[in-house]
Amino acid sequence: MTALVRTFDPKVKVVLDSISPDGIRxxxxxxRQxxxxxxxxxxxxxxxxxxxSSRAVPVVTLLEEAKNxxxxxxxxxxxxxxxxxEFSDKERALAEAIWRDMAEYTRKGVERLNDVxxxxxxxxxxxxxxxxxDVLVTSTEWRNYLTLRDHEAAQPEIQQIAQAIRDALDxxxxxxxQPGQWHLPYIExxxxxxxxxxxxxxxxxxxxPERQLEILKKISAARCARLTIKPFDGDGSFEKELERYNSLIVSQPVHASPVEHQATPDTGGVMVDVGHGPDKRKNRWHWDNRELHGNFRGWIQARKTIPNEWVPG
Incomplete structure (x- = not known):
């Protein structure tokens, strides 16, 4: 098996790391990948x-990045x-030259589209x-991803990012x-x-304290949303962050993905028997607010507390 060659800097950063009293991280x-x-x-x-998002980043920014x-x-x-x-050095140099030629041809074409x-x-x-x-991810479930992707059968680039995420989490x-305390990425x-x-x-x-928390939740969501153009880097006024939040979450339809990163531990986390008889025993977690977990486990997700966070039907 060929050794994994690292071909990019994933720039992995654990923005915030929380764990509930029930031990759910x-x-x-x-x-970046x-x-x-x-x-x-x-x-x-x-x-x-x-x-x-390619819809949000200025063309001139991506054109400059495309030079490398x-x-x-x-x-x-x-x-x-x-x-x-593996290729021989000569063969690899040829393949890389062809790839760079395609990249440069594409860059020039995009330049022309931009000029038009x-x-x-x-x-x-x-x-x-x-x-x-640049990607921002919040989850209670990492084991399946890391098992599948930090594996020699994965594409090398995919394995690289999974290894880097595993190392950062470790x-x-x-x-x-505690319940009522909130996981708020980018809040210092x-x-x-x-x-x-x-x-x-x-x-x-x-x-x-309630008003303070509500503002902080909104600021966190707005800073998560800023990744659409570039990751939050510490700048920006609260007034502009709140405007960004209102444009996404208050306006209709709701663009709710930035409020999926804020959460608080749920209560009632106990194992209960939901089977029938001793030979069909089956345990599962009981939570007081399971319907507010979204795609989390054991955590109330801010998105599920937002009116009209999805359109039924």
Missing amino acids: LPTVQF PRMIHADFLTHRVFSRNGR PYVPHFLKNKPGMMATE GVHKQWANRPLEWFGYI ASTPRVL PDDYRIVLDYLRNGVKINPT
């Missing part, structure tokens, strides 16, 4: 995620989904083969949250003080 992870493998990542449906395209470590073709045989005035939601798409995507220590300790000042002096209302 909820990490939020930010990373080649855009061409993102469709494979989307098959993991238990993940709550946001990613950089992602180039795979190519292996020889064979039957099946796994490649194992074509909107970025179309002009940017051809560059997706050769670029990167190096992180989750903080215990100073933000609590700033929100108090915003409530007292900005909107001039009594800064109760």
Whole structure:
């Protein structure tokens, strides 16, 4: 089996790592991967995620990035989904040159589309083969993903990102949250003080803990949503963050994916017997608010507390 060659920097960051009193861990992870493998990542449906969008990033930004395209470590073709045989140095150089030529030809074509005035939601798409995507993921379920993807049978790029995520999670220590305490990605300790000042002096209302928490949940969601263009980097006023939240969550229809990353532990987490008789014993968790978990386990997801968060029918 060919040794895994690392071909990109995944830039994995555990944004926030929480665990419930019942021992259910909820990490939020930010990373960068080649855009061409993102469709494979989307098959993991238990993940709550946001990613950089070709519809949102300015064309000039992607054109600049495309000057240094992602180039795979190519292996020889064979039957099946796994490649194992290395090229000679000369053969690999030729394959990489062909790939770079395709990337440059595509970049020039996108440049021409941009000059004509074509909107970025179309002009940017051809560059997706050769670029990167920033992704934010929050989930209580990681084992299946890591077992499948941190594996020699996975495409090398997919294995690389899975290994990097596993390493980041192994190096992180989750903080215990009690019911009523919220997992809020991108919220820093100073933000609590700033929100108090915003409530007292900005909107001039009594800064109760409940009001403070509601603002912080909105700010967290807005900062998660910013990944559509680029990851949150510490800048931005609360007023603009709240405007972004209102444009996504308050307006209709609701664009609710950014409020899937905030959560609080549910109560009532006990194992109960739901079988029939001693030979058909079957245990499952009982929760007080299972209908509010969404795609989490043992955590109340902010999305499920938002009116009209989905359109039935």
